[in-house]
Amino acid sequence: MREKIIIGLAVFAGALLAWNMNTIFTKLPDELNQGAIYRIIYFHVPANILGMSGFGLGMLFSIGYLVTKDLRYDALAASVTEVSLVFASIGLATGSIWARIIWGVWWAWDYRLTSWLVCWLIFGGYLMLRRAVDEPNQRARFAAVVSILGSVNAYISYKSIEWWTTQHPQPVLSIRNGGGMAAGMEAPIWWNVLALACFSIILVMVRMRQESFAREIDTLRRMAHAQ
């Protein structure tokens, strides 16, 4: 069943992405001021939306673990955070490429960029911490605390473009009262969010299976040691 869901999601996400790419690259006109490079927004924004909401989702699963002490929540939190970190890296990289063309520099130390980089470092530390603790319950507890503390920073980063004047553009999406884009230009962002979200669900499912195998191997090893 799991295999079928994964294949189904992959086919759907692949088809959606291909159709959306066609719209982005062949149908949409260049932006008036930025030219062709503005199209990076169709990857930068979805990647960061998924990264940021993934860190939040990881926090919810971490709370779920602390409340129930069920290790499946911990595995979910770890998988979601890992996938989110990949998306956050894509967001940082695409943002940097865009900045090089538009601002003339790869990086600017404004509040948005800095806080997002801090988040990336914190959740990178989260994954390193998981490798440093051997005992599964202890690992889950420590990781949950770091995930919850780190999510405070993710929220600061999310709000930073509203709280401070940043070099990073202010909100452009209509859900954040940005309204800076024409409807036809904004829609492909959301289609990409959907397609990439399907891919992240696939990645999380694969990662969850690895986690359950790892737990099984760990149990067998303990049993072998006990005898």
Next chain:
Amino acid sequence: MAKDLHSELRTKEAWNASIAFSVVILLLFAFAFDPSSDQIREFGSGLLWMTYAFAGALVLNRSFARELQNDCLDALIASPVSSPALFVGKALANFAMLFAVELFSLPVFGLFYNTWPPRFAPLFLVMVLGTWALTIIGTLFSALTVNLRLRELMLPTLVYPMMIPVLIAAMTVTTNILAGTAMGFGVRFLVAFDIIFTTLAVVFVDTVLVG
């Protein structure tokens, strides 16, 4: 808290290391930047807070690690004192030590770089707020990493990124104070950060120490 301060006052381990470290950093920075230039007012606060952050790490790293000898940590956890009380005690002791180091290195900074704030009261306010934030994060992660085999590596990896928002806010406010202008948004940010992270730390310390 009294116990921690007492043992620290008796051995002065972290205290000596931290003071020596902060003086050395301030000395080295004087060669990295031109200490007589007018720009010192702009980047002076950065030097000051970086000194505090690194000197603080020396104090905070040892906070729980010092209890490992003779299984003191297990005894403390098993004692009738609740984990939040134990944690707040440790945090207060760390705060007192770190603040003492800061009070010592502040005149050293003023002397080396010939920079004195026009008013001291706002500077002390931001030092208290910033130091409490550093202390609370440092103490919580000191508790979290105390039993890890990679403690020395994991602590800085986790603590410094968490400290960055505090340090940025504290540096911005201190720069404004040194320039004699209004303190700005940073103070509110520090107060909010202190409240949020103190609450989170007190809530989660039991999870970290006992499980």
